[in-house]
Amino acid sequence: MEFTPIDDLESDSEEHAVIIQFEYQFQNLKPLHSLAKKLRQVIEEAEVGEYDGHEIGVDNSDGILFMYGPDAELLFNAVKPILDQTPFMKGATAVLRFGPPEENVKEIEVII
Numbered sequence: 001m002e003f004t005p006i007d008d009l010e011s012d013s014e015e016h017a018v019i020i021q022f023e024y025q026f027q028n029l030k031p032l033h034s035l036a037k038k039l040r041q042v043i044e045e046a047e048v049g050e051y052d053g054h055e056i057g058v059d060n061s062d063g064i065l066f067m068y069g070p071d072a073e074l075l076f077n078a079v080k081p082i083l084d085q086t087p088f089m090k091g092a093t094a095v096l097r098f099g100p101p102e103e104n105v106k107e108i109e110v111i112i
Helices: 030-046 072-084
Strands: 016-023 050-056 062-069 093-097 107-111
Touching: 016 072, 030 050, 030 062, 030 072, 062 072, 072 093
Parallel strands: none
Antiparallel strands: 016 062, 016 093, 050 062, 093 107
16 A cells, blocks of 8 residues: 655654554453564664554453654554454554654544
8 A cells, every 4th residue: 555645744753653543352362472583573674663562451352563763654554464364453553653742743544
């Protein structure tokens, strides 16, 4: 998926984010840890930011992935192919935030 560039945003901020909420439903965390490893690797190779970790519900029913970098669009485009190949990411919601959380910045929501 391609996005139209947003000209009025400062792309030099390291505080852009891609935050993904997903349903999980596995008894163990092996599939999640495998995904995290792939995301970390592709983000580092593409030099678009960092994978900052994840949270998972105590009952493993749902979770959140956290990724940060200077350009949320580039970051999302780098990880999207891996997300598309991961069955438990189907239907997940990605929020692309174009700036730091304490400011009123543009956000885009994408269903995977």
